[in-house]
Amino acid sequence: MRKLIGFDDDTLDKLTQLGRDRMATLQELADEAFADLLKKYGVPIDLKDALRKSAAPGLHRKH
Template identity: 85%
Template sequence: MRKLIAFDEDTFDKLKQLGRDRMATFQELADEAFADLLKKHGIPIDLRDALRKSARLDSSANKAVPRRKAKTTRR
């Protein structure tokens, strides 16, 4: 999907220079930036990330509820 994004001239020049310095395309820089933004807000980037997050939530939910020991009766 293509979307149009506007940058001021100074920002665009700095992004072009960063791309040259890192030998990366503008698309690679944008992919990295948006992946970092999604990660910052806890949104999984792909299926693997979603499964990891789900597994962590499940394991932490299981730890939150302490298990009761069966009571032994004395006679």
């Protein structure tokens, strides 16, 4: 599925340079950033992660 995300010119330039430095595409950088954001808030990234979190004792979060 495709979605559009807007960036200001300065941010896009910095992301483009970061991609070149790390030999990564903008999509790879976005995937990494969104995975980190989901992890930060305790949202499972995939089914394997969800199962791991549900089986871990004492790690359940209440919002």
